[in-house]
Amino acid sequence: MKKFIDDPNSLLDTSLQGFAKAHADILELNLEPHFVYRKQRKSGKVALISGGGSGHEPLHSGFVGFGMLDAACPGQVFTSPTPDQMMAAAEAVDGGAGVLFIVKNYAGDVMNFEMAGEMLALPNASVLVNDDISLPKSHSIGRRGVAGTTIVEKIVGAAAEAGADLASCKALGERVNQATASLGVALTSCTVPALGHPTFALAEDEMEYGVGIHGERGRETVKLAGASEIVAQLAEHIADELQIGTGQHALLHVNGFGATPLIELHSIYELAWQQFNRRGLNIQRSLVGNFTTSLDMAGCSLTLTLLDDEMLAYWDAPVNTAALRWGC
């Protein structure tokens, strides 16, 4: 394994410390238990908390700050965080208007957040993100939450900042999630530091179609294709899923998994834009880059969110986090 680490067991702590120092103007770090939280808090505001395994940075810690999350709970690499983290984070950022957990639909995340919600002595609710359409809606444990999480967190974050109450934030989060579909492909697996070697191997002419964000295999192994062909397939599945129609407004997010250069991601964006434009969609906003990563996996996903006016206004609202910043 070729990585900049001393010891896989200390990586997360060292990294969180560096992250907190590099962004000391907007956030603070609590080490026992682990959570990162906003420096400037507002009373009377719904507290937004997310979290999940580490290795997906900038998700979620990079989204803590004005206009987005109040706290993020990082677990060990690809391992969901523990209920005491969410509870301590909730107590630290509670503004008296309740706590909304934004949870990616993975068994570990769901169960740990659920335990936290049960034990927490504050009013709380949660939004489950399940935007990955690589599996059928009827899948036994539901679809996974992947890159669409960024969109949900940004839009709900703006609503919470604007004073929306817990029920409205939850309803909005669910609406954004409903309007969002993602699909990803991987050209390589990734190397989990504790493991020391790639989680799976792919031949030079193979790719994984329909992958999650934990370096696991996807829905199927297929032959590697050219960018246009890959994007056409992804776009078609997404278009079908969301039943997109002429004149609808949308946000198009091309997400890199970590090792795919921006030159490729921007080219993917162009090809995807063509695909959706051809179908009459009005792409009003875009987000291109590495936001929901799988360590050093090469690959990318397309995420499309059909926007209504409220969602668009919240997307445009000021945000000041490590990874997304505009308007302030």
Place this chain on the structure above:
Amino acid sequence: MKKFIDDPNSLLDTSLQGFAKAHADILELNLEPHFVYRKQRKSGKVALISGGGSGHEPLHSGFVGFGMLDAACPGQVFTSPTPDQMMAAAEAVDGGAGVLFIVKNYAGDVMNFEMAGEMLALPNASVLVNDDISLPKSHSIGRRGVAGTTIVEKIVGAAAEAGADLASCKALGERVNQATASLGVALTSCTVPALGHPTFALAEDEMEYGVGIHGERGRETVKLAGASEIVAQLAEHIADELQIGTGQHALLHVNGFGATPLIELHSIYELAWQQFNRRGLNIQRSLVGNFTTSLDMAGCSLTLTLLDDEMLAYWDAPVNTAALRWGC
């Protein structure tokens, strides 16, 4: 080669088109010849133009916008752009106060910008960035320009936005460059699309010490070490070079080459912060992430800039580009 491409020859154009669409609010693309330029321009302002081979994104096109560059000229992957690009860009963004070229010190870049400067019928000057200390100052063609370029472009960009004249912008750029030192290590080479395979091979226990940003070998191949040891070495060389002293103010930039996950880069930042803090330095600002990349190379560099008050104020000034944004 596992990449999202149709044809290496069309990658750059497709990518630039996607980039321009994704950031249509701040910039425009000219295709013949290639350059990306600011949408909102200001007359009476020195025009800042940079450029270089592609494959280093977000450098330089990601730095075009309010408070930073007026235009960027992308060459083919790792190949410097051509004089006609700089000339056309200069004519497009000229505000009547002259043109400043910010050039990384590589033979190709230097010569092509020089030709443009000679042929251009507008007052122009250039700042040569040569922050890479892996080679001695006395090196036959001078030191290379690497990740410190971002710092130069941000600070000079703010000065130009504030109305500084051509001579002052040039002098400031040279001052920032003087105050900046970078040093990088690579764990892997990268794959140039036209080539189709990694430029060089490294054993599992080797790394390249003192690398540039074109996937070439570095100063020497050494045994892979733990993060603390690597950072200690890089920091010592940089500290010696800049002769840092107690109480000096600095900006610390940890730059990823493309395939190194943020969790590692933040951990590198923590270790580097400790190293410089121990030497009495006051790290006032930070920048951690993939800014000057080498396609999908795994590796990173440390850049330190000793800040004076003017440089700090310009660093903090509002900027609105694809890759750096704050204050607006």
Place this chain on the structure above:
Amino acid sequence: MTISPAIFPPLIRAVQADIAANAEAVTELDQAIGDGDHVFNLQRGLQALAEQADAIAPLDWPAAWQKIGMTVMAAVGGASGSLYATLFIALHKHSRDSSVSGFAAAFAAAVEAVKQRGKADVGEKTMLDVWVPVALALQQDAEAGKSLDELLDHLCQVAAAGVEATRDMLATKGRASFLGERSLGHIDAGAKTAQLIVAAVARVLKTA
């Protein structure tokens, strides 16, 4: 012989040793159809328990289970972390006396809590394919008044059969479910570690 929480220090050591001895094998299983972290998750929990072992030993049963549950809850994470935390916290709630049948009843209730937490049951290629039959066998053997040794041997057999049964199951819960048909032919990592725990506990109790 009555068993008290004083058993925990040697018990935790034994489980730790067996998981460590099988770490690579388990990782291979979790990598084949999961994300490869299962053994690290458990080992983090066992390490935390080992550090608490001396504090657990003098407690009464409900307090011991409580401490174990909270320790596991804060240390493990992942799917298995919440499930084992749920198991131990439920044992805390249901634990009544030191009798085998008392424990068997509490354990059955705790496994029920795990099923609810994970919205899963036997046959879905998870740790439940070990814990559900083990809980059942434990209750039946306790009712039948089997000797501790006989009972423990039986639980070991049931656990081994449970883990083996996961091989031909289609995963419908946990990460492996994302793989659909590709999960066939692989043993579930969480079932394997459950069986290792049963075997280690049995070994310690037989020589206690």
Place this chain on the structure above:
Amino acid sequence: MTISPAIFPPLIRAVQADIAANAEAVTELDQAIGDGDHVFNLQRGLQALAEQADAIAPLDWPAAWQKIGMTVMAAVGGASGSLYATLFIALHKHSRDSSVSGFAAAFAAAVEAVKQRGKADVGEKTMLDVWVPVALALQQDAEAGKSLDELLDHLCQVAAAGVEATRDMLATKGRASFLGERSLGHIDAGAKTAQLIVAAVARVLKTA
């Protein structure tokens, strides 16, 4: 026989063919001590020239060199792009008549311009280790009144010797200079393609 710019269409085709035939070998050289793009850079330039060839053919010498220089300048990029653009634009400036000695003088001046553009000279492991001795031999042979065939054979020998000489040089210009001692033992890619150009040009002129 007087040579006119009508020679350019077959000449460009010949250079293109030879560079293509040696593309992999050149890339290997540029990868060993450079960044591997040299052949693609030249090929982009040659492609652009091929597209202009029919427009160049009817021009006079200065105009032809001008068009070639501007085409190369806009198409190639990299170190070699600016150097070849400089060479051709200087040929445009210095080109006087169609005589061999006139061309030899112009070519020597153009190579001088390249030296200035690159702040380099022979012995630094670059294309100059071909172009400088070739320019010199050309002037000497033209003065000596050698036959065109003799002269061309001589240039080919000089070019081959020049490229071979780069093998044991320490690179002090271009990317290879970053490697220090590690540049020893490798031929310079830019010298190699310069030699390929000389050879292709000689072949075409001999059969013209």
